[in-house]
Amino acid sequence: MVQVKKLKDGSRQIILNAKQFDEITRILSELAAKTKASTILLADISGQLITQRGNTEDINTAILSALAASDFAATSEMAKLVGEEAKFKLLFHEGEKRNVYLSNIGDNFFLVVVFDVSVTLGLVRIYTKKAIQNLTSVFESSESDEDASKVIDQDFSSMLGDMLDESFK
């Protein structure tokens, strides 16, 4: 499954394997086709972009996911302030040309769907809901996982150090 590991110090680490990634991409492509959404993003709740579909060239999607995550986090705080105990599950931003629909997937991920105003919201809602169910089962599917300790070893940190020196000259 998508490993959401609690590390010794309480911090969180999320690891996605290649098979899951393919599966997620497939679900998002299907959602894009069904809803005619212009852009779809899947990100983790800290704002890190996982994958994207549709027109992503004209939009800086790294920034869009950072903003969307904060949007979510801000509304959860708002929920608390107004006495709503659960988090708000979805956010909808209505524009003149484009609408943005954000929906969380469990506690760790969320989906951003950008679509033209000519597309009905109902349609987006229905297909997004279905995509979220499918994504949830991908996230929950258990499989053997890859081990991060193999990548981030001693070598890695010294090479990274050299690279930073080079870039930050």
Place this chain on the structure above:
Amino acid sequence: MFINWALQEINLKIVYYGPGMSGKTTNLEYVHSKLDPSLTGELVTLKTKEDRTIFFDFMQIEVGKIKGKKPKFNLYTVPGQVYYASSRKIILNGVDGVVFVADSQADRMEGNIETLLDLEKNLTSMGYSLENFPWVIQYNKRDLPNSESIEALQKKLNFFNVPYFDGVAIRGTGVFDTLKAVINLVVKHVQTQL
């Protein structure tokens, strides 16, 4: 930290924390202005009319491939003003490392301490602790005449003996050293946690 094996990406989140006007945004602006454009994305700043950060600043840095993996660093600043406490908490979500930008001016000591306690409180509420968390301090505005001595600042703020740097962020002094140090700490920390 987020690892995507399919794309071979390792994402790390670094947050610049500190009292209002201590120079958090200036740090990011300097990094953004000096790095090769191929390594960095756009710098987004959510500011008020008066140029104060209202929510956060954000930029992403990539340094190329290491052992086939692409590390990406997502840099954020928090709004320093006291009344944006909940925004600060929000931005810390999923954080891997912190740069505490302290204002060296003598009359800002209280603000530094207050913000550091606020950081500790927020980290604790997320299950982390300042004692074991990767973070560094930058004593910024060293060029100002009313700045405290490093010894005094160290005594008041650096009780966990984390790496610290002198900074004049507006001229870039200490900016890259600070960033490099926090990235190294984060990577080392991740290793020990795996």
